[in-house]
Amino acid sequence: MREHGVADQSSAMRRGPSRRALAPLALAALVAGPAAAQEAPASLDAAGRRLVLNGTGVRRFLGIPVIRGALYLERRSTDDGAILASPGVKLLRLRYVVPVPRSRLVSGWEDGFREGCGCEMPADFRARLRDLPAGQVEDWLFLADRGEIAYAGEAPVRVTAHQGRMMLASFIGPDSGSNGMRRGLLGLD
16 A cells, blocks of 8 residues: 545535535436445555554435545544544545546635635645546545545655645544535444
């Protein structure tokens, strides 16, 4: 497994890509049909640490699964604040259930970075965004000093620790855009 980066909280970044960016995905999901269940091993190794599955969740748009996620931590926790503040290694593995066009990813993350941390989307992060096919896997590794995001089999792109916390908060923070995904990743369901 390649190494990746970490995670503060601010409203838009906690929500992740905007709902506007996800709207066309609902139609694509209807055409694509039901997605196969995501397999999430009970534990895995990342950044020299043994991580345990904290929980799995699904981000839906108009009731249709768009992204399935699995959160791995050094120790299980249901406390989003403690997870985000922890310097421990964390891994968020995402599997896109429907295809996502690059334009939707760019606009959603531009809004998220601007509103969430008052910063521009890092150029390296923008450059790695592309049209994603259904089934694409993406790993977000959060370390004490940085975040690293990579599509399966590709070199990671680094973000600052603060930006990483904002990105993780978009999935597990109290203002996350998907309560089902949040509760699942926190092991509350």
